[in-house]
Amino acid sequence: MRMNWYYRMLLSYTPIFFVVISSIIFVFFTVLNNASENRYMDTNRTIVEQMMRNTDANLKLIERNVVSGLVNNNAIQDYFSDRPKTVYDYFVIQKNLIDLKSLFPFVHSIYLYKESDRRVLADSGAYQLASFADKPFLMSAYGSQGLSGWTNPRAYSLSMPDHNPQKVVSLVKLFPNASLKQGAVVVSIYTGSIVEFLNSFVEKSSGSVRLLDSERQPFQTGSAAVDPPQLYAHSPYTGWYYYTDSVHAKQFTVLSFLSNVWVIVVLIMIVLALGGFTFITHMHYKPLEAIFGKVGGYTARKGEEIGRKTPRNEFAFIETALDHLLKKSLDYDNLYKEDTALRQQQLFQELLAGHRTSSQAEWERQMAALSLPHAFDRLGVVALEIDHYRAFTKKYKQSDQHLLKFILESAFRELAQQRDLFVWHAWMKPYQIVFAVHLFESETPYGDTMRLICEDFRTWINRHLELTVSAGIGEESSSVPMIVQSCRNAQENVAYKAVFGTNTVIDNRMRQTKADGDAYFYFQAVQDMTQSFRKDEKSWKEKLIRIFESMNATLVTKQAMAEFMSNVTRQLTKELGMLSPDIQLLWMEYYELLFEELVDDSETLAELQEQLTAAMEKLEGELMRQRINRKHHSVAVQVKNYIDEHYADPGLSLIQISDRFGLESSTLSHLFKEELGEKFIDYVLKLRFGHAKRLLVESDEPILSIAEKVGYNHVISFHRAFKKLYNLPPGEYRSLHRSDR
Template identity: 30%
Template structure:
């Protein structure tokens, strides 16, 4: 075979290399140049707007100050209103006003007043007649203008007729009166150089040129100069026109700076590009020869292999190396795909997929179709019933953290094998698959039409044996949930859910057990007293706050109710999370030193209890000891406070006299010889509850007990707990309990008649 591909490869790379380098260089400099130009134009536009805004603000400020200090000045007004010859002092006052005005605005060149009645011109330092005034032409032109003038264009100002050096100014003309100008004019002349200096100070160094022109195009830089010269290209200039003065600001880009640098830099890039091209050609030639060497070896090996009978492709005469390699690869890919297809359709994969599909309800198969599918994956045993079970590894998080992935796989294999062997020893057909990292699904296929109860008991016995063996020989325990026996395979997914529900019993009774699903559990979930549990836990938190030792008994009773009940993990987790939040809120009511003791001890240890506990006994074992310890610490802290003794005595007094309607904060203060406000503050600090709230609560608790244990009317109960008026009692009871006494008794009797 000729090595045409090698030379074709080299000759193909060279023009591509040239074209890519050239395009990249051209694109680089075009993009860079255009980007710089756009960024400069954008910057100039923003800058021009700011400059024009400053210029307008300056001119408006002069206009405002002129109107306030000159046009509206009483002395100026009197001067224009007077038609007779005025005294020298009056003229002096007018010139003094003009001088003060010029002193407040340094940019002003001069100010003069023209009075139409006598043609009098008066400035800050002299007066003249109009006929002898050097600026009489501007005065006459301004008087002939009908509309109010604002700012003039650039002009030359000569105060005296024979003055040789005229000054370049812009003039603000104020008519007197404002609209008609019948009495004359006020002319404020601002130096053009001062505005030019103002714009020059704001000029951006090294990037842009800046030129301010009036509405006739005359530049503020000097006499006879224009911002735009004839034939000048304005495409790269930024022109902003003032809406106030009608002047324009021209900002032009300086091409001799940045763009000249870019142009010079481009030649360096061209030189580097040529050097890179030459180096690239040499490198490509060397690399192509080097890379062709293994390709040549591959070609020789394929040619040698193709001579055997079992070759992937027969050798043929060809001038193209890739054609031969392509045919060999096509044959290899075909063989590989066939192998992968057979592997994917293998029995183990299909069996695991079928197990998953029938349990999660993806495929609903009647009995005969399920039997056919089982036979197709190698499970040929006949069956009359199916029982679904799930094995869950206890404390899987610790298991996963303690062992490597390899060790975990070994343990799981041992667990699965042990369960399988126990079933085989009892001549039961068992199909197992892992349905989750910590759960193994079991599907028992049993025979016998009238052996349902015996079958369930037998499966439970096997499950117990498996559980005991795992506990004895492995380093972890398991909990097993077993569903009811199933005859119709169409409801396999429902049976799977039953097995999962049976596993939920672990949260109440603990791990390492076997549980058979009972349909009566669904009935027991109605009215099971979650609200009562929440109320008991809230009361336990309140008792803990006030230091009442009965909190421990109430909390223990709540845990006992959780263990005896049929609650889900989500429900119990929510209950304990709410209890921790409620307890923390209650402790915020105590004095600062009690809160510090709580935050530094009990609160931290209580929050260490994770929400994903395995069973409620675990939560109880981790929650009660730190709370007991914290309770003892708080009690010791209370006993060391004199105020606590007083608060405890008041508590005892209220417990003995709550039925006395005369009991109040004032009456108790008198009894203990303490100021009312002092007793209220001490009780709040030590008990964590207001006096009136505490009294109302213990009266309500006693009323609840009488409502539950007696048939006495509400009025009688109200008097026994210290309320003379039943309406007051009912209002307080409803505020605390959330329902009226009559409704509370009715609900209690309903709960008593239908216990959860």
């Protein structure tokens, strides 16, 4: 390989070298020829005074910010109040301290002292006054009604023992004032940062800034007390002295006579530097030459494989290769983290769902692979559900939903960690998360411990988030394989929020206060209620109330609510299908879908009862308007009322009623069926035999007398009709149902 890259490197660096050297020479001789002693002294004095003013301005800014924080910051003021505070409250106060600290120049520390509980809260942690390393200074300043302004340098540390305390100057402000003091805020600035700030104003080659306190003691450790020279500035704000030990201007006067000699020396140095630069570049180029040779050989081979000549740009090739390598490394790190989180979530979800079983040894090995603790005496399980999840998904964006779910995970974990308990979890459904808690013998009894954690978590959620959660506590497990039963028990318990209400904690003890429910025993009651609704009988509301009262006394889940609403919708479809086509169309186009969605918007039976009643009242109003608009509805109602009053008349027939209302019997039959959804003869039979069954069971009257009371002159006809309807003669029906009583 030719030396083209060598020469390119050499020619690339040489102009830079000449530019730098020429700039240094120009600046050097310009300063030598133009500087004078008086101007030098005036300039340095101005610099010292400017440094003093800048330092005082920064210190005053810190003091104003501290006073402003005490007056205006509610979180900092809250620290001195007597209100009980949680860990999160201290976190908010500490965060406000850090935010206040970020507004300060210099490297510093800040802490708050509260006299009532003798507690110190610093930006780095919380301390009891007895174990606080800066207690002597704090008590001295606090007992003397606070210090006026900034202190002189002193030793400072936060924790004991600290064998290497740092020197700081401090500012103490009492809260709210010296006469009503409840505590104090202390700001300490490291002297090294002040000195470093001052030295940033001068070049190292021309000296350094010296700083003395009000007693003329040096800020730097190890220096003896000195009297400041003539060239100094004294701060009326802090009482400190500022001066520099710069080179005297007369020395530049002497050097100005040697300018020609310096030119020759500089030229010699440039020649020597060029020679040394060339030699060093040649020596250091050897490894690059080997790399470029390998790159050239690789690109040549690739060019031959693809049949075209590739341009030889070794640096571009190396840059591309390094970028590719770094990208692969970052991708690998991200994939490893994602894979670890995915394996952890998959393991916990399969264990809780019962899709995986693990022995104790396998459990320990799996948790060790995930760098998680495995020890426990018992396992507790809690199933948490976000209440009204459908409204939750409508209210928040997808990203906000993930954030809130993460907050739920973190809050429960932190509450458990406050009790030194390890927790792991898995999302079993989009709205349900299951936590497993590692418990030890000291955590007894089990139920009380788990309920306390759940109640604290529920209280925290109610206080900080605009949502509620319901919790189900499962029975304790003694081993990992048994945790699946505890998980199912917890999921069953949280499902009973349908009867216990949302934003509740449900365990097995609360579950025992309700009887076991039957999803199908309400079928007949729903059928009776919907029939009354179809007939425009006001008793449907009372029947619906009794149904919900019965359901509230039993353990009902969301699934049972869905089955109940499916039954109600099905029965209403059947009953309204007997009415006019207009009413059927109204039901199918609007109300059927409305009733099907009621259960999705209801978390509890109380909510479902309220919404179902409102929907049925709205439908009842629609039916009433439809019926009023139909001219024959009033006639059908009059016929029905007439039948209700004269059902015991043996001569009651379709022809008799048709003559009474001036209609053809076929017309009356069709009108009755269309408006009331039931045939004339079926309604009459049902009404008569309904009264007959009641009299058979509740009275001792002879069957002949009962037959006459319901419109039958001949007991044989009554006997035959009764048996046809109920598959039993009247006497056996009475015997059977009286024995049941």
